[in-house]
Every structure is written in structure tokens, then in C-alpha cells.
Amino acid sequence: MEQVLTESFQPKELEVLDVTLEHAGHPGMTKDSKETHFRIKMVSETFKGKSIVEQHREVYGILAGEFKKGLHALEMDLSYPNQSSK
Numbered sequence: 001m002e003q004v005l006t007e008s009f010q011p012k013e014l015e016v017l018d019v020t021l022e023h024a025g026h027p028g029m030t031k032d033s034k035e036t037h038f039r040i041k042m043v044s045e046t047f048k049g050k051s052i053v054e055q056h057r058e059v060y061g062i063l064a065g066e067f068k069k070g071l072h073a074l075e076m077d078l079s080y081p082n083q084s085s086k
Contacts, residue, residue, distance in 0.1 A: 001066055005042065008062045012081050013043040019075070036072040048080040 002016050017039040040059070047055045055078045063071065 001038065001063065001071075004062060004066070005040070005059075009042060009044040009046045011042045011044040013041065015039075015041040034070055036070055037075075038071070038073070039075040039077075041077040043079050043081055043083075045080055047078055048083075052078070 002014065005011065005014060005016070018037070019039050020034075020037045042059075046058070050058070056076060059074070059076060059078065060067075063074070
């Protein structure tokens with residue numbers, strides 16, 4: 001996942017955390033479940049001028065193959081360099 005995101009967005013900052021264990025016991029989760037839930041923090045020029053919805057759609061599109069392989073959920077904190085806090 002990190003490689004795909006890096007190649008697609010050339011981020012200035014990228015942090016990908018597996019948070020699957022935080023969802024243990026949720027419906028659909030079994031003891032055999034693999035990595036299915038991730039938290040992504042990414043800073044990329046690509047996001048400048050785009051709405052949050054557009055940013056998220058772009059990431060979901062790039063990771064479509066990962067969802068087909070079992071990725072279930074993403075928590076995203078996306079921004080561009082020097083973006084002021086809201």
C-alpha cells in the first residue's frame with residue numbers, strides 16, 4: 001500500500017498504520033482476519049485545490065486493488081504542504 005501511495009502521490013509525508021486489531025470483535029472480523037483496517041496520514045501537492053471528497057475519492061481509486069484483496073476500511077488525514085489548519 002505504501003508503495004502504491006508513494007508512486008501515485010509523491011507525498012512529502014506518508015504514515016500508514018495498521019489498526020486492524022482495534023476492530024477485533026466487530027462483525028466480519030475473525031481471528032484469521034488479515035490486515036483490513038488502516039489509518040493514513042499523507043501530505044502531497046496532489047491534494048492542493050481539491051475538496052476533501054475529491055481527495056478521498058482519488059485515494060480510494062488508487063487503492064481499488066487493495067480493497068479487492070481484503071482491505072476493508074481507511075481512516076484518512078490528507079493535506080497539502082503549507083495547508084493551514086481548519
